[in-house]
Amino acid sequence: MGVQTMSLQAHQLACARGERQLFSDLNFELQSGEALWLKGRNGSGKSSLLRLLCGLGRPLLGEVRWNGTPIQRLREDYHRQLIYCGHASAIKDDLSAWENVVVSSTLSGVACSRDQALVALVSVGLGGSAELPARALSQGQRRRVALARLALDRLPPLLLLDEPFVALDQPAVQTLCRTLNWHLAGGGMLVYTTHQAQALEARRLGQFDLDQLAPW
Numbered sequence: 001m002g003v004q005t006m007s008l009q010a011h012q013l014a015c016a017r018g019e020r021q022l023f024s025d026l027n028f029e030l031q032s033g034e035a036l037w038l039k040g041r042n043g044s045g046k047s048s049l050l051r052l053l054c055g056l057g058r059p060l061l062g063e064v065r066w067n068g069t070p071i072q073r074l075r076e077d078y079h080r081q082l083i084y085c086g087h088a089s090a091i092k093d094d095l096s097a098w099e100n101v102v103v104s105s106t107l108s109g110v111a112c113s114r115d116q117a118l119v120a121l122v123s124v125g126l127g128g129s130a131e132l133p134a135r136a137l138s139q140g141q142r143r144r145v146a147l148a149r150l151a152l153d154r155l156p157p158l159l160l161l162d163e164p165f166v167a168l169d170q171p172a173v174q175t176l177c178r179t180l181n182w183h184l185a186g187g188g189m190l191v192y193t194t195h196q197a198q199a200l201e202a203r204r205l206g207q208f209d210l211d212q213l214a215p216w
């Protein structure tokens with residue numbers, strides 16, 4: 001990852017799901033080395049906001065900008081800059097743990113060999129389960145498979161993680177915190193949701209409470 005400054009900007013975002021308007025006039029800017037913790041009660045719109053930030057959802061109003069350019073204009077160029085890990089881990093039951101790592105990484109534009117996937121799985125404590133079909137894994141193990149992508153050599157600058165700590169045991173939480181802190185120390189950026197505070201270190205560690213909608 002280079003040392004150039006990058007920015008993710010939410011500009012006047014408004015979001016509706018179904019008939020319900022979740023938020024409006026939402027603004028923030030995140031730069032290299034910074035992390036933003038999205039907080040709020042169940043149903044306040046944290047996952048919906050993450051989906052807007054990664055381009056999976058479209059805002060009712062406003063826009064998401066990457067280095068000043070609306071992400072709709074950047075398309076795949078923007079997608080190559082990020083990893084999005086949704087709340088419901090997108091794990092394919094019929095694929096083995098290592099095949100899931102290869103597929104999810106390749107789909108996000110980062111080539112990943114079997115050996116690289118195996119190394120990533122070892123680093124999240126799943127070396128012994130690499131050949132098992134995902135359907136045979138526990139919830140916490142499935143979560144680890146989803147997060148193994150973060151242990152691959154090269155991470156894109158922006159991580160968008162929805163409840164990354166859910167279902168993980170304490171050692172796995174600590175491993176993930178180390179990975180995220182390493183990413184931030186190298187100039188990466190992170191937007192995440194969690195209902196439990198975690199020991200993350202960033203040049204600037206902001207909180208955005210969707211219940212309050214206080215601008216950061």
Ligand SMILES: Nc1ncnc2c1ncn2[C@@H]1O[C@H](COP(=O)(O)OP(=O)(O)OP(=O)(O)O)[C@@H](O)[C@H]1O
Nearest residue numbers: 017018022040041042043044045046047048049087
């Ligand atoms: N596909 C959908 N269609 C209609 N409404 C939806 C859809 N997905 C989510 N919603 C609604 O949007 C609101 C916000 O949901 P969202 O998942 O963004 O909340 P959240 O803050 O991430 O919640 P949690 O803390 O429980 O994960 C909820 O009221 C939910 O019912």
